[in-house]
Amino acid sequence: MSNVVRPEISNDWLRIHPEVQQAVQTGRPVVALESTLISHGLPWPVNFETAIAAEQAIRECGVVPATIAIWHGRPTVGMDRSMIEALAQRNDVAKASRRDIGTMMALRKTAATTVAATMALAKAANISIFATGGIGGVHHAVPGEAPSDVSADLIDLGRTPILVVCAGAKNILNLPRTLEWLETEGVPVIGYRTRTFPAFYLPSSGLPVSARMDSAAEVALAFAAHRHFGGGGMLLCRPLESAFALTEPEWRNAWQSARDAAEVAGVQGAAVTPFLLKQIAEHTQGRSLAANQALIVGNARLAAETAIELARISGARTTA
DSSP: OTTTTOOOSSOOOOOOOOOHHHHHHHTTOOEOOHIIIIISOOOTTTTHHHHHHHHHHHTTTEEEEEEEEEEEEEEEESHHHHHHHHHHHOOOOOOOEEEEHHHHHTTTEEEEOOOOHHHHHHTTTTTEEEEEEEOOOBBBOOOSOOOOOOOHHHHHHHHSEEEEOOOOOOOOSOHHHHHHHHHHTOOEEEEOSSBBOBBBBSSSSSOBBEEEEOSSHHHHHHHHHHHTOOOEEEEEOOOOOTTOOOOHHHHHEEEEEEEEHHHHHHHGGGGGHHHHHHHHHHHTHHHHHHHHEEEEEHHHHHHHHHHHHHHHHHHHHOOO
């Protein structure tokens, strides 16, 4: 037993960038960003360009961005440009949900964080607002069976007091069941200037949200009250602009074509998502990549605007 190597974890469990730490301590607004889209969601160099553009959109609002990942076994809140570029180019980056944080730390792995993991680490760093592309949801069941594949994103939205700004969820999911699950978890689903739930590349799924709000100030007040009375997360859904959106037939055809190609090629495991996204981009002649970039950057900007309003509310209550 004496020859067993016992990994040690530093007492400093969380690395927070000095700029982010100072902003949190002084009450300056901060917006968290996830890293799965960088390593697993988009191809190089669009992934790197999109991540930098999202951070820039946040900075243009006077807000501090904090891209989150696990870097060589250490959860990291706020990454510099070189780290983001490395995540975008490396092909050995793991994908970590909330359940995987401890494992990645013990094994000294570098991992991109999903919505669920990013929420957990943002909360640990006292960040209240997080921008992403789309959330996970309930997958369609095998015919004759009840849905069993439920994203951890939904669970964490129910228990983690973070405002998540997104473009809804991809319509390959079971969206009615996804919304039912969010309702059961007590998660308000707010439509930003819309009464219907967006479906990522599509501006609308046709399904109703729990409330419509037309300003960042309204959203910030709703979230502050929700959190004050013990609520968990809140979802703010911003539809993709029509100039970038795909049509329903266009999306369905691209998705089916990509799935057929993956089956023929025998693609499995971590290679599936990059393969599908590449196929969809080719089928739509690059429009899906432009749409993905537009929705992520737009969500980041709205998150920054909302973070400013939330900081004003928090400051007013502190000085009252």
